[in-house]
Amino acid sequence: MNGKQAAxxxxxxxxxxxxxxxxxxxxxxxxxxxxxxxxxxEGLLIQAIATSSASEELARKYHIPMIEAxxxxxxxxxxxxxxxxxxxxxxxxxxxxxxxxxxxxxLQADHFIVVADDSKKVDxxxxxxxxxxxxxxxxxxxxxxxxxxxxxxxxxxxxxxxxLYVTDNGNxxxxxxxxxxxxxxxxxxxxxxxxxxxxxxxxxxxxxxxxLGFADGHTEVIEKK
Ligand SMILES: O=C(CO)[C@H](O)[C@H](O)COP(=O)(O)O
Numbered sequence: 001m002n003g004k005q006a007a008x009x010x011x012x013x014x015x016x017x018x019x020x021x022x023x024x025x026x027x028x029x030x031x032x033x034x035x036x037x038x039x040x041x042e043g044l045l046i047q048a049i050a051t052s053s054a055s056e057e058l059a060r061k062y063h064i065p066m067i068e069a070x071x072x073x074x075x076x077x078x079x080x081x082x083x084x085x086x087x088x089x090x091x092x093x094x095x096x097x098x099x100x101x102x103x104x105x106x107l108q109a110d111h112f113i114v115v116a117d118d119s120k121k122v123d124x125x126x127x128x129x130x131x132x133x134x135x136x137x138x139x140x141x142x143x144x145x146x147x148x149x150x151x152x153x154x155x156x157x158x159x160x161x162x163x164l165y166v167t168d169n170g171n172x173x174x175x176x177x178x179x180x181x182x183x184x185x186x187x188x189x190x191x192x193x194x195x196x197x198x199x200x201x202x203x204x205x206x207x208x209x210x211x212l213g214f215a216d217g218h219t220e221v222i223e224k225k
Pocket of ligand 1: 024025026027028029080081082083092093094095096097098099102
């Protein structure tokens with residue numbers, strides 16, 4: 001068992017009968033979904049909402065009962081991966097392009113658990129390029145605005161050489177190389193106010209629990225102070 005699997009499997013233990021669960025996206029959330037699928041096969045009664053079409057497909061493969069967001073007001077729990085996590089459990093997410101739905105789901109959950117292998121733990125956020133989801137209409141203006149605000153490299157994410165990456169919500173993603181981000185909360189607030197930006201991958205004060213997995217299969221659980 002590698003670190004991602006160890007973290008994903010352990011996080012699935014938080015899920016109890018009757019819960020509505022948010023399912024994250026990526027190669028670590030994958031293991032949590034697989035483990036939940038096993039538990040559903042053993043009789044666990046839950047319903048779930050997925051943060052991407054890929055996770056929805058995976059959950060359906062494991063016969064996890066899926067519902068639409070409109071059917072519930074709150075989620076009991078959401079489990080998702082991260083691209084970076086710092087000591088205060090602030091995150092960069094969106095490497096897999098699902099940041100908007102991931103943030104919507106995380107904010108609606110009473111308990112948000114992040115699953116990651118130990119390579120994701122950093123002293124300061126920002127080495128991983130920050131994904132920023134922008135609307136396609138006038139995206140060049142939004143890109144120009146971002147470039148005028150910050151001395152960072154902003155690159156539109158490509159699907160392949162001829163095609164821009166398009167999210168499940170029909171938007172584009174800009175990957176921003178900030179380097180070390182001195183004040184992630186401030187940057188998050190500023191990006192919230194850039195017209196054309198739909199959402200960004202800074203998850204500030206959302207995570208309650210971090211489940212870290214290590215290469216030898218052991219895990220560490222860190223609760224938000
Ligand atoms: O934010 C995400 C997708 O939008 C993922 O959670 C993040 O990229 C981590 O992925 P992985 O577990 O594959 O390393």
